[in-house]
Amino acid sequence: MSTQLSLGEWLHTLIPLVRQAGEAVMNLYDSDLKVREKADRSPVTAADMAAEAILVPALERIDQAIPVVSEEQAETGILPEVGECFWLVDPLDGTKEFISRNGEFTINVALIKAGEPILGVVYAPALDRLFAGAKGLGAFVEEQDTRRSLHTRQQPNEGLTVVSSRSHGDDDALSGFLRDLPVAQRVSAGSSLKLCLVAAGEADLYPRLGRTMEWDIAAGDAVLRAAGGATLTLDGARLLYGKTGFDNPHFAAWGQCN
Ligand SMILES: Nc1ncnc2c1ncn2[C@@H]1O[C@H](COP(=O)(O)O)[C@@H](OP(=O)(O)O)[C@H]1O
């Protein structure tokens, strides 16, 4: 990694940038949105584009040596060659939640090194929650003008709180996956917030048995790992990033796994 900045300095630089992208998204939240459907049939709006237009040039300016892979650029075929170290950006994750105006959408920036998400910032501007974390530095959330550190929790005696997608059902597969686990309750949430809820000890498990792309989850996964959690493939291996095509296999994100 050629950057002169440490992970702590990167976090310090990124947080105002991600907040700025969040402001641009919120400026469009109450407007009359035009929604276009992409090739994968997921929606995209002017808010996705506005946030990307802030994040991508800023990251490239700070360190030209680190390639940036961003969702909407990837959709138009702009995919840089990535080496050991690169950025993954989802300028608006949970676009469906943004369109239905339930607040559960996020701006996501992650730094990948050797297949591992080593730094991530996830901002939910409508909820006033910004999650961040980096390898070796731990994880934290900023809300209501205060910052507190985040840790995953031990599995409660009464059973697991399982969080799953609000908009992308994988119900049969999910029920099968959960059949032999001690589930106390199931909750739904949009976007990468699910990973952050596990990082914050507000949930214990997020199984995703449907399609996701690396930029959807890398920042939330970085926060989760920094808070003590793990994201595993169904074979039990740690999920890796920088895969051909940037799509993910099915996975389960755990607060604590034994
Ligand atoms: N069939 C599919 N192909 C590609 N991505 C999909 C998909 N179904 C869901 N997703 C991804 O899942 C994300 C939403 O996750 P969730 O269901 O957990 O809220 C979407 O992110 P975007 O909103 O950034 O497009 C979208 O990229």
Ligand SMILES: [Mg+2]
């Ligand atoms: Mg997106």
